[in-house]
Amino acid sequence: MTALFETGPGGPREVSPGAVHIPGWLSLQQQRTLVEACREFGRGPVPYRAASLPGGHEMSVRTLCLGWHWAPYKYTRTADDVNGARVLGFPGWLADWGRRALADAYGDQREDSYEPDTALINFYEDTAKMGMHQDKDERADFPVVSLSVGDDCLFRFGNTETRTKPYTDIRLRSGDLFVFGGPARFAYHGVPRIYPGTADPECGLTGGRLNLTMRVTGLS
Numbered sequence: 001m002t003a004l005f006e007t008g009p010g011g012p013r014e015v016s017p018g019a020v021h022i023p024g025w026l027s028l029q030q031q032r033t034l035v036e037a038c039r040e041f042g043r044g045p046v047p048y049r050a051a052s053l054p055g056g057h058e059m060s061v062r063t064l065c066l067g068w069h070w071a072p073y074k075y076t077r078t079a080d081d082v083n084g085a086r087v088l089g090f091p092g093w094l095a096d097w098g099r100r101a102l103a104d105a106y107g108d109q110r111e112d113s114y115e116p117d118t119a120l121i122n123f124y125e126d127t128a129k130m131g132m133h134q135d136k137d138e139r140a141d142f143p144v145v146s147l148s149v150g151d152d153c154l155f156r157f158g159n160t161e162t163r164t165k166p167y168t169d170i171r172l173r174s175g176d177l178f179v180f181g182g183p184a185r186f187a188y189h190g191v192p193r194i195y196p197g198t199a200d201p202e203c204g205l206t207g208g209r210l211n212l213t214m215r216v217t218g219l220s
């Protein structure tokens with residue numbers, strides 16, 4: 001799982017085996033396209049919502065899903081914890097972006113078989129955060145492709161054993177790609193903070209941070 005690219009300031013970086021950060025992967029135009037699409041998805045049939053965790057606590061991010069609906073901690077076709085509607089399908093263009101992301105991150109042909117079937121789109125307001133967790137409700141181990149637009153955040157990428165150290169703190173900026181697969185696929189990660197007001201308004205968002213992760217559920 002070796003990345004076949006130059007590493008250097010601002011360039012692609014292998015954070016740990018299988019975890020690759022590519023700053024500025026999306027052009028401003030692509031960022032605006034993604035923001036506009038995410039706005040459109042929010043018009044229905046299922047709106048963005050703060051998911052409730054077992055115990056009643058609400059997550060501080062608002063989330064909308066495509067393909068499959070995720071609610072802690074499982075996937076269903078309908079948004080039973082929101083309004084019972086079936087979620088929108090996973091768009092073909094987004095799967096194309098996912099395959100291109102894998103090709104750029106890993107520099108090989110493995111992406112041909114990548115068929116992501118769910119996306120979790122998270123919107124973070126200034127004080128929102130996400131605790132350390134594993135993405136482990138999928139029944140397949142294909143990589144997770146993560147795209148960020150809007151304000152910068154502190155992204156913490158750790159290890160597969162514990163939610164604590166060792167981890168690497170990374171500043172994810174608008175347009176950045178982060179891919180985690182292979183030995184990094186089930187690593188703990190989280191978003192301890194957002195840096196309000198850091199986005200280039202040209203990205204299409206005037207405040208907050210949008211993150212989209214696409215995944216292969218392995219469900220049918």
Ligand SMILES: O=C(O)CCC(=O)C(=O)O
Nearest residue numbers: 120122135155191211213
């Ligand atoms: O917002 C991010 O960068 C990470 C989101 C995430 O970890 C998730 O949706 O599972």
Ligand SMILES: [Fe+2]
Nearest residue numbers: 133134135189
């Ligand atoms: Fe996650």
